[in-house]
Amino acid sequence: MNFFTVSLIVYFSVGAGKSCTETTENQHYTCTGRNLSYIPSSIPSSIQTLDFSFNVLKRLRKTVFPVLSFLRVLDLSRCQIKHIENDAFHNVRNLTTLILTGNPITYFGPGGLNSLHNLQRLVLVDVGISSLQLQINNLTKLQELRVGTNNIQSMSLPPFMSSFKDFSLLDLHANNISVIKTDHTVLLREIGRNMTLILSRNPLSYIEPGAFKNIHLCELDIRSVFPSFAAQEIGLKALYGLNVKRLKFGKYNGGFRFHFSDTDYLYGLCSIYFQEVYYYIMERPNQPISFLHCMINATTVAVIGGVINKMEYVPFREIKELHLISVKLSTLPGKQLSHLRALEKVVITHNSAPIWADAFIDMPNLQYLDLSSNQITLYKCCTTLFSGTPQIRYLNLSQNIDIGFDLGGFDALASLEILDLHRTNVERVGYLPVLSSLKYLRYLDVSYSSITFINIFSFYRLKNLNVLKIAGNKFQGDVARYLFNNLTLLEHLDMSYCHMVELHPSSFKNLQRLRLLNLRGNHLMTVDFLAYPSLKQLTSVYVNKNSITTIPLHVLQKLPANLSEFDLSSNPIYCSCSQTDFTLWIIQNQNILKQPENIFCKTFSQSLDFRATDFDIDSCVHMKRLAIVLSVFFITVVVLLSFLVYRFQFYLQYCCILLRGYRSPGQQECSYDAFVIFSSYDEVWVMNELMENLENGVPPIQLCLHMRDFQAGKSIASNIIDEGIMGSRKIIVVVSQHFIDSAWCRFEFELAQSRFMMERNANIIIIILEDVEERKTKKVLGLHKHLKKNTYLKWSRDPLSNMRFWIRLRKAIIATNQ
Template identity: 70%
Template sequence: MNFFTLSAFMVFFSIGAEETCTKITENLHYSCMGRNLSYIPLSIPSSVQKLDFSFNVLKFLQKTVFPVLSFLQLLDLSRCYIKGIENDAFYNVQNLTTLILTGNPITHIGPGCFNFLRNIQRLMLVDVGLTSLQLHMNNLTKLQELKVGTNNIQFMTLPSFMSTFKDFSLLDLHANNISIIKKNHTIVLREMSRNITLILSRNPLLHIEPGAFKEMYLRELDIRSSFVSVAVQKVGLEALCGLYVKRLIFGKFWDDYRIYLPDTDFLDGLCSIYFQEVYYFMKDTPNQQVNIFRCMINATNVSVTGVLIPNGAVMPFHEIKELNLISSRLDILPGKQISHLHTLEKLVITHNIKVLGAESLVDIPKLQYIDLSSNQMTWYFGCCPNLLNGTPQIRYLNLSLNSHVSLSERGFEGLDSLEILDFHHTRVAGMGYHSYLSNLKYLRYLDVSYSSITFCNIYCFYGLSSLNVLKIAGNNFQSDVSRYIFNNLTSLEHLDMSFCRIVELHPSSFKDLQRLQLLNLSGNKLMILDFLAYSNLNKLTSVYVAKNSITSIPLNVLQKLPTNLSVFDLSSNPIDCSCSQTDLILWIIENQKVLKEPNDIICTMLSPNSDFRAIDFDIDSCVHNKRITIILLLCFLTVIVILSIIVYRFQFYLKYCCILLRGYRSARQQECSYDAFVIFSSYDEVWVMNELVENLQNGFPPIQLCLHMRDFQAGKSIASNIIDEGIMGSHKFIVVVSQHFIDSAWCRFEFELAQSWFVMERNANIIIIILEDVEEKKLKKVIDLHKHLKKNTYLKWSRETLSSMRFWIRLRKAVIAGKQKYCI
């Protein structure tokens, strides 16, 4: 290879590589992920701040690998097959704050490889084969996070110099091979800041030396699935005596093995640990009833997931502010145990299998947040004052994703402070008939979507003067209730009425919603949007009317749409794309930035299954036709108009006759260039190329076929190509009949030319191939095709082996017959 060829190859390769990276933010953020690159492309500007180079091939990091990227702050080199990092490898990227080396099979780390990363804050060496934390990181004094999970580290001993790292806040050692923790392993951690998160989850801990964590202050300790047995966990928790931690996370991951809990005191070790928040994840049931909360009484935040909590379990919390009982297999909401917790502010009891009842919550004066969702709860007695009669400060109430809730005649009496109320996907009995919400003057958010409600009372939302968001999707309206039900909701900004089977909306339905910004009416049966033109919705920015029955929108409605409209979803509607709707089509074309899915606005002018997009409609042709029509009407009156319509209607066939006569008068002894001209739809091109061409043209003897996409001359009109190359240049015609053929205007045109040629010249043979069955009434759409099939023998394609062989023998014989004759 000479120098010029080599240079050209390198330039070509360089250009190709530069195009492989994706620009996320101009000059600042680029992604080259998964491009099989072995170097940083030249197209990456020196000003880049974030570079994702993961899933490429670098193998060895040296000083020459990186160009000078002085502003680069984040570099992701995950899964790049890096085996070694040489000294000064990051010399040209000295200002990095985040370096990700996850998933590289690193076998060599040079002692000076991190020398120039003095600004690094986050270093991720996850799954790189590390066996020790004794890394050469002396210069990384600004390091905040060190993630070395999924390695083979056996001891959590940090280098002594890290005690000077004042900003250090996270050490992630999950899924390593740490089995023993001694006092001398935690010396450096003890000397560090009190704001450190330590993650030891999924380590096979066998022994923790008592006092190893004594007087250590941590922000968070995660030891989920970190003990090899329950007995080891019990002793391990006791060995954490003297630890001060703000958030303690322990228990099992959901994908971990199920263990047997033989003792009632397996959590007693928690009593010697000082913590504020505790998160206990388990999926096991103790052999005997045990009070899992006994050592959590001083916690402010308690979260228990997947633990069977027996009825009557004692909850003697002193300073509790938040209590989460998730997937706890409760059969009744434990109101008696939770009552009288004077400090409780947030209560979450969710994802239980089947809650059969509920006890009242009494004397919880500070409770503001209650989430009882996803409990499959069936609540036939009145809700909600009976349940919450001792919680006057409730602001958030979530009863969604339950089975059934009945509202009492008292409605929400005594819950005047409610701001958020959520019933979505819960059958709510009674709400559509009464004004249960009238006392909730501070309610800002109400969701009763898919709650099997039929709104019959126009005063259902009476009194909700502060309501900002209302979601009532998937419900029903009786008669014209929707015209009045939103009266006085003057603060409403978000209204979701999707999938409510709404056929028509009165213009006055939204007259009081002057602050409305989002209106969702998708999935209804609306045909007109006139209410948008006459409603006082000046602040509306988002309108969703997808999946309705809208065929047209008058110009006066389009002109009165809010000027600050930023999202208008008109997709999946049967838009009428015709010259009578040019105003709408033009508006769609000019406002594609506002339209949510402009490519999904499909025209139905040809058929209900048409995939012709509205934005592809030719407006100019409509304007031109209108002008011609007006001139003809003024000049030639009725007779001229009729003649013009006739000429316009049959102009295609007049042109067709002229083309036919021109071809017939051409040279009569022209030799055929092709044995057969194949008339087919472009949708059947795969069959033509893979079957017809392969068996005829590539067979023996070869039969020359004329195919429009291959043999028509470029720059020549399609009609002329059909006459010169197809009709006059071929001895016979092969017509491939399918549904696509019937629907194609060009296919019908080509067949009619061939049929006319057959009438004029008796030796012009037409061979019909039925590629797929077509209804008889559709065959009649093509002039004389139905009659031709009745009077002449045709071939029918079949994939069956024996039938296919007979098909090709008969077709080859029909084409070869009379092959030496000349074209007329």
């Protein structure tokens, strides 16, 4: 067996173990689209939901499924199943939902579903069945049967379903039902009181009159079932006696074209009792239509499509909700609705043409008003427009053209709790406190409303505000620092895409209940404000798509303890060994970071970008250690060099002098016979004894004494070299205790020795002025060694010894100079 074969075996072995994905631990698995022909053994017996759709299980036998006693939901959509044998689901008998959508089933065993006594939802959409006479008599707990997109021609249910007391939904959409007779609906009279019946997109050409009489349904959906205008008019009349809570009719799209010449084309609705009616008109008729007069008893009326240039007067008795969606209104029907005092909810949306605003008056119970996605323009809002709606809690004016607000414009809406103005050009909100009367407002959305916040009192008195969305607007100067000071109950703040470069740390100082802060899409470079102690309740922060390169350690350490979602993605993070604290924090906190895989390190080349989570922290630790070692070494060397420079400063000066140019006695004429090296404490002896006897003797000997012969203004070291050592033929060293202790004396003596070493003929005459301990002579470099190897003179106060001393000294100076 070669290496390639072994590799394939290993690959498929590993792949088999990973053929399904665990979405909820030990409970929910998905195996969709894996081309599997068996249920993987790796699935635990504790599983409750299994999505096995888009695989290959052509024949279902009893042995296909392992024992999964806790399995409740099984999705086998489009698994190419053709045969379902008896007891095929024996090992998954506790299912409550079985989905078989899109399988070309040619054989359904009579006992195929016998084991599923607990099944509540059965989906057989697009499986090729042609009848509702299914072998499901054991499914007594069945609540939903979905058999849409098949070839069923009759809605007649099997008689045994009369015992299905919990049955509540029959979905027959897109079948081939063309006729409904009275004997087809017998069972609905027994089980239909809380049932939803979906017949949409069937070619229903005939309904026997009375077929639905005394039938009670929760919902009836007959959208796009009538093949012609005449069939619809006749079909609605045939539904007389039907009692339904929610009726949906009209068209999805296409089909026949309505001709609205008959004003009573919906007359059949008057014989149907319904509470909610949803009428879909997917065409745009050329003239207004009248259709509401048979809906006067409804509590909810929804019209989708059509043209209502002017709302007709309809004496609705119990209407509470009115929805007019895409109906091409030319005027808001405020006055036309004013007589509907019980109306609580009005939704008028998605008008593509400009619409005039008419005042809503005398509507004391109206609480919900949605006027979004129209073409409304209001120059002064909203005192007149909503003067008769004191109970409005929800107002949506979003996605309109232009709305201007004046001071006091919301005085008539003092009870307002939710105000949505997003993507509408809003005027005067940013520089006037026009919202100040909305003391109960909890939700405000003015995102992308072309607002520039200038006034720090724009949200003045909105003390109950919980959610504030101001994305896509602008702030002038430092107004954001004070704008939110009184919003102490705010929990959600969206300031995304507001062109902000910085935020003062105290901008959110009073937002102690803030839980979500959205700042994505700005130009922020720092997030220091997150360290402010008032933000301790924050759980979600979004600062992605900004210009953040790093976050200091002290800010990271003060981040809110409850933070569970932090989005830093799409920022130019600076990853380097100098920023390891931040990079390490990113690596260690991926559990709270949203999209950590999209946090990239900034590099000079975009092609070299890499994830911050892949940054090698260990290499930085080694480099930091190396830097510390090198720093310690450098400091040690500097300290050592400093010590050496201090210790040998005189010699360094001497070396500098020598580097400037050395002149040997042969190159210059000596000015003195001898240079005297002595301590200033011994100056009296030198002046009274040494100078007196040598310079005044015969022949006279010229001495070089530093206090007398050194040139003024010249450095001491230069004088010692030029005038003393290099300008004299001999060197006399007067050794005493003071000499030993003098740094300058030691320096001069060592320089004299260096001349001796360089010329090999320079004599040093040492005079011991007073006895010095031998160990102390070792303090002067070379002195102890010189005394051991060379004859020296010793001063004595004895007259005879004194006479011999001067004779020997004079002889030593004169003799060696000849």
